[in-house]
Amino acid sequence: MSWKVTTFAPRDIVQAALIAHEDAWDWDHAIVIAGSEIAEDKPDDWQLEAWMDRKPTKADRTAIAALFTSGAPKLIVEELPDEDWVTLSQQGVEPIREGVFYVHTPQYPPLREPGVHDFVIPASQAFGTGQHATTAGCLAMLTHMRRQGVCVRNLADIGTGTGLLGFAGLRLWPAARAVASDIDAVCGPVVAENADNNGVSLGDGAGRMAMVIAAGMDHPVLQAAGPYDLLIANILAGPLVELAPEFARAVVPGGSVLLAGLLETQEPAVRAAYRMAGFRLAARMVRGDWSILWLRRRAYREASRARRR
Structure with missing residues (x-):
């Protein structure tokens, strides 16, 4: 019970x-x-x-x-x-359309619209079916980043949940290598099932996504696969602040981090931590009470000038 x-x-x-x-x-x-x-x-x-x-x-x-x-x-x-209250809480939710993505549970048909990437994500014990404002906001921001000409060859999705944001990254940059991670072991089989349902290949190599269970960046695969052009983390404000130095070490100069899971009231603390770690704000969105942040790591010369100022 x-x-x-x-x-x-x-x-x-x-x-x-x-x-x-x-x-x-x-x-x-x-x-x-x-x-x-x-x-x-x-x-x-x-x-x-x-x-x-x-x-x-x-x-x-x-x-x-x-x-x-x-x-x-x-x-x-x-x-x-x-009953499984986590699954029940996500059943019956309407499909969402964010950016170039359409996300729905199996009870709804795919959209099949040209230029739109369709994902079927069943309700499960893993977070990230797309309906939450933070996940939906990340899909919208990823679309914006692609339209702004961001090039990604290597990406990581930290706190992946269902795998959705990692899948979305591979749809936008199909030649990239990806690593997804989550602290919760239940996400391993969930991501594997969702990858199979959505035609995403698991493993190492271009166009594929490796899945590991880890806290933060604490896994040999995550460390060996870096540095990353794009690091996605839809988690919580506290861990985002703590992980800022590790994320800075894991992202190439000029590379991007996409942060979510923070309330708008928590945004100043998160942005301050990443400013200290050498990032600058590229774009932000607010969905309801939640902030979604795109930050870019300063190049070496730019960071040096910022420190002198």
């Missing part, structure tokens, strides 16, 4: 709780949390939901309440049916 704890609060309070969750170094990762608006016509009314595979203990409820600096609103605890 799974259990869920729900609390309701204004948007700024829930977003502050999400940021506090990222900063909680001793957080029990068996408790998965998310924040969302309750209804489209009430954008300032939000809920924070926490899921776990056990009945919430007093310590669990205390940890959730501690995310709210002024005291948590009422916590509602409920037992869920014996």
Whole structure:
């Protein structure tokens, strides 16, 4: 059985709780949390939901309440049916069209429109079916980068989830080599199945994508395959800040990083970390409350001038 704890609060309070969750170094990762608006016509009314595979203990409820600096609103605890709530939460979602991409679940037919890349991504335990604003924003930004003439021969997709963004990169730059990674082992078979369903070849070499399970850049394959022309990371603001120096070492001068998973309120901290690591902003998008950032690593001479200034 799974259990869920729900609390309701204004948007700024829930977003502050999400940021506090990222900063909680001793957080029990068996408790998965998310924040969302309750209804489209009430954008300032939000809920924070926490899921776990056990009945919430007093310590669990205390940890959730501690995310709210002024005291948590009422916590509602409920037992869920014996079903895969992650998959259920993604079923019945409408297809999306972003940039040159069309993403849909198997219950919908492909678009089959010239110039549009079609992906079928079933609901699964891995993040990234395209409906979330961060994933959709990344698809739009990748399209923009390609139209701006960005050339990619070697790319990495960190925190790949379903593999969608790595697949999208290969569709835009079909001769590139790609490596995808995720910290969650469940993503390995999910990516393999999605690659098969979408005609993406796994493995090493041009037009192919290798898949590894790793935290950040901590894997020999990721390190050996670099440096990269493009590094995609749709994760969370905290890890993005921590990984800025590693990403800088993994990207060629003039190369790009595409960052997502950060709230707009977290954007200044993320941009400051990457500015210190030698990146400059090329473009940004805001989707709802989420920022999507395209940054380019400064060339050596440009970085030297920036340091002198």
